[in-house]
Amino acid sequence: MLPILIQNLLARDGWILRGTEAVRKDRRIRFFNRPSPEIAAIARHDGQRFRHLAIVIASSHAEMERLRAPKLADKFPRALFASLEELQTGHPVELPPPAIASFTATVIANTPVGDTHYQLAFQAEELRHLRPPQFFMMDVRPVRAPLGLRAVCRGKWRDAVDRTPQPLLKRPFGICRDFHPHFPADYLKRLDLPTSLTPFLYLPAPDRFDMLYKVLPDALGTPLMTRLKRGDRVHMIGPLGQPFDVRRLRADGIEEVHLVGGGVGMAPLITLIEALRFHAFRVKVFLGIATVQSLRYRDELAATFGEKPRDAYVYVDDFLAAGVAPADIFVSCDVAPPRRIRRLPPENLFHGLVPEQYRRFLATACGKPMAITCGPNRMMEVMADICRDAGVPLKVLLEKRMGCGIGVCFSCVQKVRRPDGAEEFARVCKEGPLFDAKDILWNNHLSKPPSVACGCAPRC
Template sequence: MPRATAILRHREEVVSGHYLLTLDCPEVAKAAQPGQFVHLRIGDGTDPLLRRPFSILLAQPETGEVQILVRTVGRGTGIIATHDEGVAYDLLGPLGNGWEAPAGGEDVVLVAGGIGVAPLIFFADGLRLMERQPYVRSIFGAANQEALVCWTEFAARCDEFTAVTEDGSAGETGLVTDVLAPELERDRPQHVYACGPDGMLAAVARICRDAGVPCYVSMEQWMGCGVGACLGCAVPASAGGYVRVCADGPVFDATEIDWERMKRR
């Protein structure tokens, strides 16, 4: 498995509790594909014991830099929030399968919920470099304006951008799914790519299924090993049994996931 050392070059609190980390890690910067993630060891000791997974937000092979966006939710991310420039992380990566762009130049609709924007920024960046560039529309939803983290970076990489907030403090009022359903009525072939909370992904998958539109989701589950060995990240598969988010994903065709069993977990 690919293992590397990443040096923290810059840490910026982009909004309260959300940190953009710029890491010096040439190996990952060269190899990373949109949708992949890194598995970071935080600290040298046993607290926390397990690595923590973060999507790659951008990778610059020319400079050797990799960016990740970290929302503080607990012990590990809380420690990262205190780290100064120069801290060295032992990381595994890039891991996972990543997004695949539509082969036939179909329109792309990117649907992000909260911190789920991170891998979609990298994907939107990659789509702009394609020989046959697809038309890219994005829908970014969050509880409020502040939680639309890095929205300018996302919007700048898309042809059309719609913000949606639950409290109406920015963009349209409601949920991303309120905007997605009418979007899919356009009379052009399109593919949907989504990353966000499980409930949002389940709703996006249902809307796409009903509209007959291919949909790919990136899942963010709790992880142990990050390389397919512990089954800590397993999610129910529609074919029966489970798939591993770290080794089989994190990106899945939405029809591969059993969303009903996901709900009951």
């Protein structure tokens, strides 16, 4: 028999209960409280349709975290998880930020995208608790294999020593996509969960991640990262920063969220899009780029989600895979007028800057949306003005130069206004990276990155 709370939540969404199974039209959900061979049978019979699901209800949150670990994924193939402890409170519990780990990730692929971007796929179980928009810091070069004593004695170290200048400090990056064991990359297109139950549901923890990075001209770190290759081991720390619990938005009456990203600023917003879609929010995406060509994969096989690899576009295919409708995807190109992009309505393509396209959209839109933006500082400042004038609450994801990533060095500060009106500097790595736009004082006197991050070298 299902706990009464689950029965009430399901009944609210029109699901009919039969013992430990809930049914609505052609959808069925079966509940379990322990591993069972039936979970694998459900996944096998359902294939990729997501019409028949298994939900495992653990007694406590800690027990649920244990069960959804990647190493147990084969025991619960394609199952979702919930904890009785959280269900009994009747509302989603606010979880503390996950503990920071220092670890070595394994590179799966490092693929060029467009003219200046790369997509790095890597395996790192330690990031499984990362909740968007948390980020991580990584070395830009792989861990070097230690030389054996014999090699040193034979003088081989002369050839083995890598004399390429190596930045001392790690670089901060956001996760662009996470992959859950047994869940296909585009599962959100088909997943249709009872809306009242989704705040209490969790996917199996991810262990594979994608990040998208821009190779900066005349920079030290990102050009070196392009040399990373499959099998390399890279040192990282994370998850860092504060998670943003999208489940809380419903309590504020928000049903629709607009994500506005400028260039590579869109990359860390994609995991937020996935979280919003999982929790059944309506999502509209506004992407600002230089040219459509800059979204093309250089290697067709790199396109993970494109139905036709030759027609695949980075970001756009991520949005489609996350179940965002083509009519809700808007693209602005500031250099050349945008040509056709597969499946996007032509009226959603705009020649100009993305804040301008968003301003025009808001002029005709209705409802009570909120917006989240990430991109160049000037773009976010303009977005703050547009949203203030339209009465749309805006959150900004700040990307500052970082030294430590854990709140110690104060190289990432942003001037903000506290609720009592006083001004102070907040650490983006500790208090951020997501802030309410109304709290940001854009004339940040320290916004110019210090030329010396830690005092140990002119460029570290």
